[in-house]
Structures are given as C-alpha cells and as structure tokens.
Amino acid sequence: MTEGVGAGGGVRRPPYLVFCDVDETLIDCKSMFEFLRFQLVRRQGADGEARYQRIAGELRRQSADGAPRESVNRAYYRAYAGQSVAEMTALGREWFALSSADPGFFIRDTVAELERHRAAGAQIVLVSGSFLPCLAPVAERVGADHVLCTSPGVENGHYTGDVTEPVIGEGKRAVALRMLAEHPWVNPRDCFAYGDHPSDFPLLDCVGNPRGVGDDPAVRAYLDRRREQTASADSGCALACWSMGHDELSGACSGNCALPLD
Template identity: 75%
Template structure:
C-alpha cells in the first residue's frame, strides 16, 4: 500500500468513528431523579457501618447543606464533600458504586425517562453522549454504561497509594463544567460546537449550556428557562462559550453562522 493510500484509508477509518455531534448531559436531576453524591454517601456509610453510618451521614450532609445555605460557592461545597473520602480505598468505593447503582436503578423512578429517551434518539442519529457532573466515577460510570454514554467528565478525587487523599484537582461544577466541555470539544475537531446539544437543570449548568449551539433545559427552573429564552432572542448574539469553542477550533463563527446557530432556542 502506498503512503497516500494508507493516509486515505486512515482518514476513512477516522471519519467512520467520528460522531455526528456531541451531546453533553448533566446527571443529577437531569438524567436521574436524585442527587447521586448524597444518595451514594448515605448508601456506602450505612452499608459499611450500619446505624453509626447513618449518624455519620446526617452529620456530613447537614454540614454540607449548612455551607451551601450560608452562601458557600458550589465548588467549595463540592471540595468539602470529597474530604469525607480521605483515606478510603478507591477500589472499595468503586465496588460500592456498582452496588449502589444496581439497587438504586431498580427503582422505576431513578432515571428521568424523557431525558433517557432524548439521549437514545441522539445516539440513533450518530451522536456521542457525554455525561458532565460534579459527582465522581464510582457513581457515574455505571450510569454511563446504562445509557450508552461514551465519556464521563466529572470531578476526580486525587488518589495516592490506592486511597483517596480527600482533595480534588478541579470540581466539575459551574465554570469547571465549561472548561471540561471545551476540552472535550477540542478533542473532536471534526465536530462543530454549533451542532452539539447540552442538557441541564440548574443555573450552575449554564456555563456548559453556553458552550453548544443547542442547549436544552430539563425540569422547570424558571431562571434557566428565562436565561435560555433571552439567548434565543433576535440580536442576542452567540452564546459566549460556543463562540469561544468555535474560535479555539479555528472556526470563524461569523462566516460559518456560529453566531446565529449558537442562539437557537430550546425545543
């Protein structure tokens, strides 16, 4: 085979595996009808320590909710959550994550059916689904496998000697979601951000929703709906994250219509 033929063959193979577009989906209260971090924290503490674990959960959850009520940024609360895992075996927590999912997903209300149906529709059209969450892999990987998500962008607790240190590099919350999504888009140069979708339910999801041309709100948070409705108004311009994604991938958002497409309304 000549060099040219080899290159052409490689290009065709690459094109065959290139997704038509990407779909970024928040998890808690967007894909599943609960907060995975709290549900799993309670499950694994009670599973291992019984009544003492239940008491430990109430103390930890109460402290985290107190911080949030006092106005602590979600990124700070996210970091505080993972400090509860300091010293725990990463492999042991992963195994408990699988056990938690098997039990939790048996509840018919665990998954939000309309979101699952949307993801199924996108995958049938050749899209790749990417879960984006401040939760962590022990909770998220079983969920991703169940819904056919190709990637998980999540908070990654640091591990040393097989055990969690209690620290994280970057919480995938708020601006952390934007950064993670932009990195994922950069890894798919054949995919245009204006063609991509994102699903979220909370104001903290807006930085992620801004990165794509087709943001979608899940649930009834009026602030999220108002924000995206304003983005769709004539003359609103490009969603800032989407324009940045287009620019960073060498696209001229004006000549390619990115500005218009990035402001498409919710369906």
C-alpha cells in the first residue's frame, strides 16, 4: 500500500529514493507486537493481556514451526477482524505518543541518515509488514514521503481480517519496484535502502546502495557479497558501507567501512 504521509507535499522530482524498513531498523521494537499488546490491554485490561499472550504465542509457534513469514503476517491481521479502523488509528497515535517518549524508541543513526538524505532532496519511503495505525505517526515524525505497508481488508469501516498483499520478504521487492517504476527519472543505482534482517534482502536488492542496521551476521555477509559484486579499481568505497565515517552524499570515504554495532 502506498500512502502519501509526512512531509512530501506537492509534486516534485527527487534525485533519488531512500527505502527504509521500520521495525528494528528505524525504531527499536517490533511495532506489530507492541501495538497489538497495547490496544488489547487498553481496551480489555487483564483479559486483553491474556488474549495477547495467546495470539503472540500462536504466531511465535507458527514461526518456530517454519511457517513462511508471509503466512504469519496474514495470521497476525486475522486478530483484527471486526475491529474499527478509526479506533485502531486513534489507538495507534496513542501508542506512538507513549512509546516515542522513550529516548531509545528511534534508532538515532538511522534517523540521522534519513535527515541527511532529505536535506539532499531525496524522498523517504518507509517499507514494512506493519500497518498504518502504527506507521503513520512514525512516518510523520521522520518526514517520510510514502509508506509502503501491509494493507488489511476493510469493509464498512472495520477490518475483515484478510490481507491482500503482505509487505514481507518478496513483497518488499514488489512494492519497491512499483515505487521505482512510478519515478522513471530516478536511477535505482542512485537509491538507498536500509534493513536489519535477511527478510529485507529483496528490498536491498532493488537499489545500488544497500545499508545494514545492527549486527546480524547474515546481513553482514549479504553486504560483503554486494561489495564484492560492485567493487572496482576506481569505485572508491564499496557500496555496502554505513555512513559512520562515510560521507554517502559526497562519495567521500574515511576507509572505515565496517558496520557499527548498535
């Protein structure tokens, strides 16, 4: 789903796009689980906590049993069947107001990167398997221009429990490629993408400048492969560099291309 939220406003031609995963890349939590618990407890008290534990336990069991992440994502949204979109939207803003008051809610380095890209004229695109009640206030806070996210079915102002397209794994590739197609003047090699998990690789594949957040060894290995594929004698710094000690926008590099540990 594409939503124009945040600081975009008006028609403009950005020089490049920046795709950014949200959970544990931009914010230091799993928004879907955090919000599920918050809204259930807020509405149902102790019964809501018990229901959250049942739902979360079943989702974790499915994941541990090897269910595809897309299937687990669909199962998550079945928990919202019959719930009011307006109520969840209001609760999402309440959840964000409380959660973002914690200084550690946002990952500072990622926020700083997005600010630098925005200053260079880029458009910021958040990409997540979460949904708008969680993501819209996050996007507004960081000035994102678009949100590409899972879109639960809605009828008569209430969630149906169905999902048309989970934005998980290959779903992230699909929505990113559609966004790039909508910006034909943008060269994908000039674009950036940020992720923290192997499920973000399809998104990182879409751009010339993949970036890793955190210390997942599989992400490090992926970036090493990208570095090997793209490095050349005159390329300077490899593509798979974090900006710590690296001026991504000018191309200058200090030579310290290791991913930092958060």
